[in-house]
Amino acid sequence: MNDVTAQVRSPSQATKRAVNLKFSHMGISVRNLSAMEDFYTNVLGFTVTDRGHAGGMNLVFLSRDPLDHHQIVLATGRPDNLPGNTANPQFGPSINQISFKLGTLDDLRHVHAKLLEYGGESIFPANHGIAWSIYAHDPEGNNLEFFVDTDWYIKQPFLIPLDLTQSDEQIYEVTHKMCEESEGYEPYSQWRARIGQEMSPYVERA
Ligand SMILES: [Fe+2]
Numbered sequence: 001m002n003d004v005t006a007q008v009r010s011p012s013q014a015t016k017r018a019v020n021l022k023f024s025h026m027g028i029s030v031r032n033l034s035a036m037e038d039f040y041t042n043v044l045g046f047t048v049t050d051r052g053h054a055g056g057m058n059l060v061f062l063s064r065d066p067l068d069h070h071q072i073v074l075a076t077g078r079p080d081n082l083p084g085n086t087a088n089p090q091f092g093p094s095i096n097q098i099s100f101k102l103g104t105l106d107d108l109r110h111v112h113a114k115l116l117e118y119g120g121e122s123i124f125p126a127n128h129g130i131a132w133s134i135y136a137h138d139p140e141g142n143n144l145e146f147f148v149d150t151d152w153y154i155k156q157p158f159l160i161p162l163d164l165t166q167s168d169e170q171i172y173e174v175t176h177k178m179c180e181e182s183e184g185y186e187p188y189s190q191w192r193a194r195i196g197q198e199m200s201p202y203v204e205r206a
Contacts, residue, residue: 018200025071026098028142029078033058035139036074043118044100044111046072072098078140090122090135091143097135099145105168108132111146112164125162129154129179130188132162132171150175153191155184 030036037060040046046062049069053059057077061070085091102108108125115123115136122143123136133147152175166174179185 027073030074031078039139097143097145126159127162129158152179153188154179154182
């Protein structure tokens with residue numbers, strides 16, 4: 001780039017913002033549509049908002065929020081055999097994780113119980129410092145995460161086992177102390193305010 005080009009480009013780049021967008025939903029290719037629909041509705045509580053056939057696929061649209069027609073669409077066409085993740089079999093070969101945010105530790109315990117009752121595999125609770133999580137597989141081995149944000153930021157990745165049989169008070173106390181002793185510790189609100197300055201705004205719904 002010559003000097004003239006640099007002078008022309010610099011002002012526009014300085015003021016340019018990324019296009020407004022917000023992550024909305026995803027689709028999962030499935031082998032057994034009815035088994036997957038059963039899991040996402042009866043275990044995770046999604047509502048079927050529509051279903052039908054298009055593009056050679058049978059489709060089931062799922063949502064837990066009336067503002068989103070679908071948050072997940074299940075679509076037939078998954079091959080019988082997919083290779084596993086070569087680094088860690090808990091995680092998916094293409095989609096590493098599909099993560100759901102919950103409100104409280106009791107919500108997390110509730111999901112944990114539902115997953116155990118369903119007979120899910122590869123269920124393990126983890127403490128990330130910034131979040132309390134449970135990882136589990138859906139019926140076709142997609143890696144799901146259910147998590148509750150804590151009030152603290154620490155540098156990621158960070159993962160130790162989480163004991164959900166402890167009381168909320170114990171979990172808060174242990175996690176806060178651990179975070180205070182970890183790299184990058186600060187209140188999550190402070191971290192959010194700072195990182196928010198680096199992010200283009202998305203469009204808020206009315
Ligand atoms: Fe995650």
